[in-house]
Amino acid sequence: xxxxxxxxxxxxxxxxxxxxxxxxxxxxxxxxxxxxxxxxxxxxxxxxxxxxxxxxxxxxxxxxxxxxxxxxxxxxxxxxxxxxxxxxxxxxxxxxxxxxxxxxxxxxxxxxxxxxxxxxxxxxxxxxxxxxxxxxxxxxxxxxxxxxxxxxxxxxxxxxxxxxxxxxxxxxxxxxxxxxxxxxxxxxxxxxxxxxxxxxxxxxxxxxxxxxxxxxxxxxxxxx
Amino acid sequence: xxxxxxxxxxxxxxxxxxxxxxxxxxxxxxxxxxxxxxxxxxxxxxxxxxxxxxxxxxxxxxxxxxxxxxxxxxxxxxxxxxxxxxxxxxxxxxxxxxxxxxxxxxxxxxxxxxxxxxxxxxxxxxxxxxxxxxxxxxxxxxxxxxxxxxxxxxxxxxxxxxxxxxxxxxxxxxxxxxxxxxxxxxxxxxxxxxxxxxxxxxxxxxxxxxxxxxxxxxxxxxxxxxxxxxxxxxxxxxxxxxxxxxxxxxxxxxxxxxxxxxxxxxxxxxxxxxxxxxxxxxxxxxxxxxxxxxxxxxxxxxxxxxxxxxxxxxxxxxxxxxxxxxxxxxxxxxxxxxxxxxxxxxxxxxxxxxxxxxxxxxxxxxxxxxxxxxxxx
Ligand SMILES: Nc1ncnc2c1ncn2[C@@H]1O[C@H](COP(=O)(O)OP(=O)(O)OP(=O)(O)O)[C@@H](O)[C@H]1O
Ligand SMILES: [Mg+2]
Numbered sequence: 129x130x131x132x133x134x135x136x137x138x139x140x141x142x143x144x145x146x147x148x149x150x151x152x153x154x155x156x157x158x159x160x161x162x163x164x165x166x167x168x169x170x171x172x173x174x175x176x177x178x179x180x181x182x183x184x185x186x187x188x189x190x191x192x193x194x195x196x197x198x199x200x201x202x203x204x205x206x207x208x209x210x211x212x213x214x215x216x217x218x219x220x221x222x223x224x225x226x227x228x229x230x231x232x233x234x235x236x237x238x239x240x241x242x243x244x245x246x247x248x249x250x251x252x253x254x255x256x257x258x259x260x261x262x263x264x265x266x267x268x269x270x271x272x273x274x275x276x277x278x279x280x281x282x283x284x285x286x287x288x289x290x291x292x293x294x295x296x297x298x299x300x301x302x303x304x305x306x307x308x309x310x311x312x313x314x315x316x317x318x319x320x321x322x323x324x325x326x327x328x329x330x331x332x333x334x335x336x337x338x339x340x341x342x343x344x345x346x347x348x349x350x351x352x
Numbered sequence: 353x354x355x356x357x358x359x360x361x362x363x364x365x366x367x368x369x370x371x372x373x374x375x376x377x378x379x380x381x382x383x384x385x386x387x388x389x390x391x392x393x394x395x396x397x398x399x400x401x402x403x404x405x406x407x408x409x410x411x412x413x414x415x416x417x418x419x420x421x422x423x424x425x426x427x428x429x430x431x432x433x434x435x436x437x438x439x440x441x442x443x444x445x446x447x448x449x450x451x452x453x454x455x456x457x458x459x460x461x462x463x464x465x466x467x468x469x470x471x472x473x474x475x476x477x478x479x480x481x482x483x484x485x486x487x488x489x490x491x492x493x494x495x496x497x498x499x500x501x502x503x504x505x506x507x508x509x510x511x512x513x514x515x516x517x518x519x520x521x522x523x524x525x526x527x528x529x530x531x532x533x534x535x536x537x538x539x540x541x542x543x544x545x546x547x548x549x550x551x552x553x554x555x556x557x558x559x560x561x562x563x564x565x566x567x568x569x570x571x572x573x574x575x576x577x578x579x580x581x582x583x584x585x586x587x588x589x590x591x592x593x594x595x596x597x598x599x600x601x602x603x604x605x606x607x608x609x610x611x612x613x614x615x616x617x618x619x620x621x622x623x624x625x626x627x628x629x630x631x632x633x634x635x636x637x638x639x640x641x642x643x644x645x646x647x648x649x650x651x652x653x654x655x656x657x658x659x660x661x662x663x664x665x666x667x668x669x670x671x672x673x674x675x676x677x678x679x680x681x682x683x684x685x686x687x688x689x690x691x692x693x694x695x696x697x698x699x700x701x702x703x704x705x706x707x708x709x710x711x712x713x714x715x716x717x718x719x720x721x722x723x724x725x726x727x728x729x
Contacts, residue, residue, distance in 0.1 A: 178585055201589055208585045216366045225362055228355040229590035229597070274589055 129153060130175070130278055130310055135184030137170055144170050145352045148184070150329060152278075154308040157300065159315065159325035161341070166332030167352075168314040169209050172280045175312070176206035188278060202231050205276030207284045211267045215256040219243060219266055222255060223273070232275045242269045245299050247292040261288045268296070279303070279311040285320065293317075297324050322346055356592060356600030363574065364605075374570045375612045378563035379619065385559050386624060397425035398480055401434040401446045408454035410491060415449070417487045424480070438471050445470045445477045447484055457488075457495045465492075556624040560616065561639075561697045562672040568647045569664030571609065574601070575651035576660055595721055598648075606644050613640055631703060638710065639700040645713040652720055671695045 129152070136146040144167040152158055160168050173179045175186065177197045186193040191200050213222050223239040234242075240251055248265040250258060255266065268284050279300075285293050301324065303309045315321055318340065321328060327347035330337040341348040364371055404415055419426050427443070434446040446469040453465055465488055470477040579587065579594050587594040613636050621628040647664065654660035675697025696706035 176585075176588075178588060197588075202591075204589060206585065206589060208582070210582050212582045212586045214363075217362070221362060225359050226586065226590065228359050229592045231591040270586070271589070 129187075129189060131185075131187045132175070133185045135171075135174065135186065136182050137167070137174060137179070138182045145331065146183070148331075148351050150349075150351065152310045152312065154277075154310055155304050156327075157304045157311045157313060157325050159313050159321040159328035160331060161314070161316075161318075161321060161328055161337045162331035163334050163336070166334075168331055169282050171331065171351075172206070172282050172312065172314065175278070176204055176280050177201055178206070178208075202274065203277040205271040205274050205279045207268055207271045207279075207281045209282040211263045213255055213263060213266050213270065216254065218252055218254050219248065219258075220251050222266060222270060226270050226273055230273045232273060234273065239269075239273075242272055245269075245296075246272075247295050261292070264288055265292065265296070277309060279309055281311065281313050283314055283316070285315065285317070293320065300324065318344075353600055356597055357604055359597065360601045360604050363578065367574075371571065374567040375609060377567050378560050379612075379616045381563045382556055382560040382616075383619075383623065386556050393422075394425060398423055398444045399427065399442065400424045400480060401427050401429055401437065401443050403431045403434055403446065403448040404428065405451040406449050406453035410454035410457060411449050414453070414487055414491060418447075418484055421483060423483070435469060438469055441471060441473050443471075445480050447480075457492050460492075460496060555701065556620050556626055557701055558697075560620075561675070561700055562668065564613075565643050565668035565671060565697075566665060568609075568643045569650070569661065569668065571605065572644070572647040572651045573657060573660065575648065576654060576657050581655075598652075599721065602644065602648050606641060609644065610637055610640050613637075635700060635703050635705065638705050639696060642696045642706055642709050642713060645710075645717060649713065649716050649720060671697050674698075675701065 130150075132148060132150045135148040137144045138146075148171065160171065162168050170179070174181050177193065177200060188200055188203055191203075193200060214225065217225065220236075220240075223243065224236070227234050227239055243249070243251065243266065246265040246269045248262055248269060250262060255263060258266070264284065264287060268281070271279070271281075281300075285296060288296065297320065300311055300313075304311050313321070313325060322341070322344050325346070327349070328337075328341055329349055329351050330341065331351045333352075335350075338348055338350055400418075402415060402418065404411060418424060429437075431446075431448060434443065437443045438446050448467040448469075450465065450467060456463075456465055466484060468477075468481050468484070470481075575598060579598075584594075587597075590597075614633065617626070617628055617632060617636060620626040626632075646667070650664060650667070651660055654663070672695075675695030696709045699706040699709075
């Protein structure tokens with residue numbers, strides 16, 4: 129369970145959003161849409177403990193964020209919008225590096241399988257010689273190493289080819305439906321959102337996404 | 353710890369070339385600089401030829417005395433060669449210790465003991481003549497004293513107790529122990545001050561510390577590179593936090609770099625006759641720990657590599673100058689003793705432990721490790 133109540137984020141004078149309240153249940157895939165600068169990344173960063181809110185409460189699996197992040201971080205897999213991998217490492221070394229530092233232990237074969245699940249097969253190749261889409265896949269695979277309860281994905285599939293997108297989508301779907309993970313997902317790709325997500329939050333003042341998604345018969349709720 | 357070591361090594365393996373060069377640089381630079389100082393000193397010595405015609409003990413001692421003078425580059429050859437080279441201006445002067453040197457001194461005949469040749473380009477000739485003359489003078493004076501003493505003994509009927517050589521030897525020993533040898537040509541010192549001073553004062557360890565501190569700052573730049581803003585989000589979701597990882601890395605790197613320091617100490621022992629004792633190794637270890645902590649903590653303050661490098665460089669130079677690694681601050685330190693105590697460099701050069709530095713840095717390390725453990729920084 130994820131419960132967010134009355135969340136507000138301000139940068140000095142500028143309020144990104146306020147009074148955001150939402151819930152997520154195990155097994156749910158929830159989309160987050162909105163125009164550029166609406167505050168999608170900001171909301172995910174707050175949920176991921178990367179930033180702290182100016183106001184409001186967040187509770188994950190009964191742990192309040194105000195009581196410290198230590199236990200909460202073990203439950204979270206966060207894929208930042210920017211790619212965060214070692215460029216001079218190979219795919220294998222990246223996976224090994226973060227596996228060694230992770231709570232959850234994996235065999236080398238498991239790490240490799242995780243990459244294959246993300247449609248990334250260049251196991252021995254240096255990251256700096258990979259394409260942008262391949263780096264994104266690795267970015268995703270590393271975040272899954274923790275075996276998180278809550279997965280926060282910030283535009284994870286930007287630049288990823290259609291076939292891989294579909295494969296990754298079905299992997300994530302499986303993760304939610306058979307392992308009961310919660311997945312929050314931002315994307316500008318409406319097809320992806322409508323096929324993958326159980327329901328959607330729209331953030332920002334523009335009713336555009338609201339209208340669009342309602343037309344597509346997707347359960348959508350306006351935040352803020 | 354095992355996971356920290358293996359992840360650290362994974363990272364370091366990718367940069368082994370630069371790591372190795374930063375670790376070797378202090379040693380290489382010290383050897384190069386010390387050797388060029390040495391050859392420069394050799395070049396600035398006055399080239400002098402000695403033609404030794406007298407083969408007695410006293411003449412031998414005179415030659416030793418002259419050779420021991422750091423100011424001369426002595427070559428031994430026969431008179432013809434020597435004069436030929438003097439004509440070519442390859443020599444500043446030529447001295448001939450003439451046959452019968454000892455006999456003449458012992459019998460108190462003091463003319464023409466040594467003959468000096470110079471050319472019109474002999475710039476140091478006057479000084480050289482005076483120096484060598486002063487050595488001969490000493491021999492003569494000692495012999496004269498011995499001569500007088502011997503006569504006195506004979507006059508008062510205390511025969512055979514003393515011999516010339518014994519008197520001369522004891523006078524020599526006495527002179528050494530009272531360090532009259534140096535003061536006897538202090539007039540020379542003034543003329544060639546810069547020359548003379550540079551000989552013992554540029555110490556191998558002094559040169560080494562400058563480069564060791566500078567390179568240490570470069571060896572710790574991973575603190576910034578591996579915790580750059582884009583990677584920081586990864587470190588939040590690892591069991592081993594960046595701080596633990598960094599601390600483990602600090603220990604591991606200290607061990608590796610210290611091993612290099614030991615190799616350096618061994619090489620310095622054979623090249624520059626520096627001491628190699630447990631004490632030296634211990635002092636070196638404490639110095640290494642101190643500057644590693646310094647670089648580590650400084651790196652934790654910065655986000656931009658350039659700013660970190662710049663301040664590291666500034667700190668390195670400051671510590672080296674204040675600690676007397678470049679120019680010995682004798683005058684300064686006599687006025688303000690605390691100036692030297694401020695730099696761990698001075699501790700290394702004096703073979704003491706920079707306890708103040710070490711304590712302060714360890715406390716700061718503790719503060720760094722325990723402050724804001726919850727935050728993302
Ligand atoms: N450090 C900051 N200081 C001030 N304002 C900021 C800062 N970071 C983000 N913002 C503002 O917060 C708002 C939300 O940004 P955010 O990155 O969450 O948008 P987004 O919905 O993820 O946009 P995009 O679709 O482009 O990724 C933007 O208006 C942005 O200008
Ligand atoms: Mg964003």
